[in-house]
Each structure stands twice: as structure tokens, then as C-alpha cells.
Amino acid sequence: AQRVTQPEKLLSVFKGAPVELKCNYSYSGSPELFWYVQYSRQRLQLLLRHISRESIKGFTADLNKGETSFHLKKPFAQEEDSAMYYCALSGLRSGGYQKVTFGTGTKLQVIP
């Protein structure tokens, strides 16, 4: 089965504090992992993808295959980081097609 788990529905942190949004996945193969973000009244959009090894808006995510995790981190939270964050996994399904599976999301609330 292809599954993504985000254990926290809501994460509240103070401005300037470190942030870690947890994501665990289940997939029998080599998946590609993504983080998406939805700011208030905006479309869901890509934040970063594992393959690019990029840092976007100060966020990074490391793939830990042993723990099957892809946690999103930022050393110092800013108020504008308040949003809904979704972890996603892209993998090949039987039948040869690719499918993206999203977690249920974590709402990040940065307290001024």
C-alpha cells in the first residue's frame, strides 16, 4: 500500500522557534517525496521536492529511508509560515502508472 501519515493536525510554535512537521510514509519501492503548502485563501502549491535537495523559504526536508520519514524543518519560524502543510508521495503502482498520495495535512500556527 502507498500511504502517507502526518500525525499532527495542528502544530503551534512561537516566532523564532524551530519547526518540525512530521511525515512518515509506507511504500514498497523507491518513492519520490514532496511537501506542499496552502496559505490562507491561496491554492495548494508545491513547497519543495526531495529530488531537488533544495531549501525553500528556509525549509528543508531530509529523506530517512530507515525510518521511512520525510520531516519538514525550519530553524526559525516566521509568522508568514502559518499555513497548512501536506506531505506527498509519488510512486509507481501495479499497472505501471504513477500516483501521488497526500497526507491529511498539518496546520502550522506561528504565534507572534
Add this chain to the structure above:
Amino acid sequence: GAGVSQSPSNKVTEKGKDVELRCDPISGHTALYWYRQSLGQGLEFLIYFQGNSAPDKSGLPSDRFSAERTGGSVSTLTIQRTQQEDSAVYLCASSLDSLYTEAFFGQGTRLTVV
């Protein structure tokens, strides 16, 4: 078009009526997804299309929900005999058939059943 387009943006309907929600994906995107986002909740997967076929319909909550895709492009999500619990934002996303490409989302259709 430049992005995924959904129509209508807002729909208010009476309980028991049928509604149709439309999604125009990005041209050339073979994969298309429908999700539901209830107030304060995360994404709930409904159905996935690869071309015109739907290999995964596991998220449709009841037989009142159906979806089709024609010409490998436009998709329609139909909800029959709407109920108040169907009220939510319905999101459509499309992507290329590749492991590494992102999914692009529409702005959503806000459905309110009164």
C-alpha cells in the same frame, strides 16, 4: 490554459439536488485527481484518473458520487441527491505521468448544501 481551472468557484444547492463540478486540467497532463477539503480538515482523496480511466476510485464516499473524464482532459465530478455533509471545498489536481513532477491544483469549488 495556464493552470488547472475549476468551475463553478462557488455552488449553493438545496439538499436532494444533483450537482456537477468541472475540472479543466493543464493540457497534456495525463493524471487527474479529485480531493475534498472539509472546513478545518485536510485533504480527503476521492478519485484518480490516468487518461480516461479511473484505476483508483477508493475514496468516493458513497454511490451518490461519480466522476468521469473525457478525451483525456476535462473531468466532471457529480454528486447526486446532495446532503449537508457533502458541503466542502472540492479540489482538482493534475500532473504529468512522471514520478518527479509536481501536482498542480485548481482553486477549488466551494459547495454548500442548504
